[in-house]
Amino acid sequence: MRNFKELLEENPVIAAVKDMNGLNKALESDVQVIFVLFGNIINISEISKKIYDNKKVGIIHIDLVDGLASREIAIEFLKNNTKFHGIISTKPQVIKAAKNYGFIAIQRSFILDTISLINVKNHLVESCDAVEILPGLLFKVMNKLSKTINKPLIAGGLISDKEDVVEALRSGATCISTTREEIWDM
Template sequence: MKREEFIGLLKNNRIIAAIKDEEGLEKILASNCQIVFVLFGDIVNLPNIISRIKDCGKTVFVHIDLIDGLASRDVSVNYIARNTCADGIISTRPNIVKCAKEYGLLAVQRFFVLDSIAFDNIEKQVSQNADAIEILPGVMPKIIGRLKESVKKPIIAGGLITDREDIVNALNAGAFAVSLSKWDVWFKNT
């Protein structure tokens, strides 16, 4: 999938399912969510997790920093590219985002906005190679609005989003999409 296709997919699918366990996996297979962030697994079961999701016609991103047996190294990106059918990766590390692009994967760069210093550093740290950025926590409409002005990448809001009001606030503030692990909200909003 090319970056332009991904941006189009984001525009038409504002809810991203973030799955963190087997229960979430089973729920996502039955949902209408078209984009999935995989936040669990290990090097043994990850290819099967991704295949099951892809078999349902969904786009899959793997949070490489959260997979047991993988490290935030180029070899882990190589593993994802060669041994799975994932569309892309998520990482907090610019070098991993760059490496993902070299392997033909899409890349979402994740940032934790804990204070004004972290916010001010996003513009400096965002990789030129990132297809989108994800900011956490996603329940900060003012921050999303300010970030939209300074970073020219699609913004995904994630973390601590629990209901429709959080989703609407993030989208109205300028987020392209929201990622959340609360499966009951996936079904209400897809």
């Protein structure tokens, strides 16, 4: 397979699928990379084969596979019994093991606040091929939430400057919370 970074740059939309229906739609689409966010030890071989047979890149989120533990033996099982090109995991030891078996390895991180942002930097496995951060887009979520709940909406976490404050308020937040003292007196 060609360089993974180039593949991502040429295909900026990845299909993340949660069930067989989503997988079938992804296989019929133009997307080239599919993140599989479901499965179990009984059906993942079949899932990987469908993706492989359609000449797409399949990457399994190993933390979400029923019946697999987050250990090196699970990586070996995937290597020997599936056609997946790579794995996604939140666990650094799984990322390292996947690289040892020749998989593409994507480290998934949840960034909720400044502390979790620092932790991502501190716990990043250098050999991983990519980092997936979640959530990817909160301003739209704030906008939808502010229209559907009848309560003040407070935006907190990762707000670092006036632009962030303005965008949060414009997106429907009632106010923001931040640990950054320089923002307190805006």
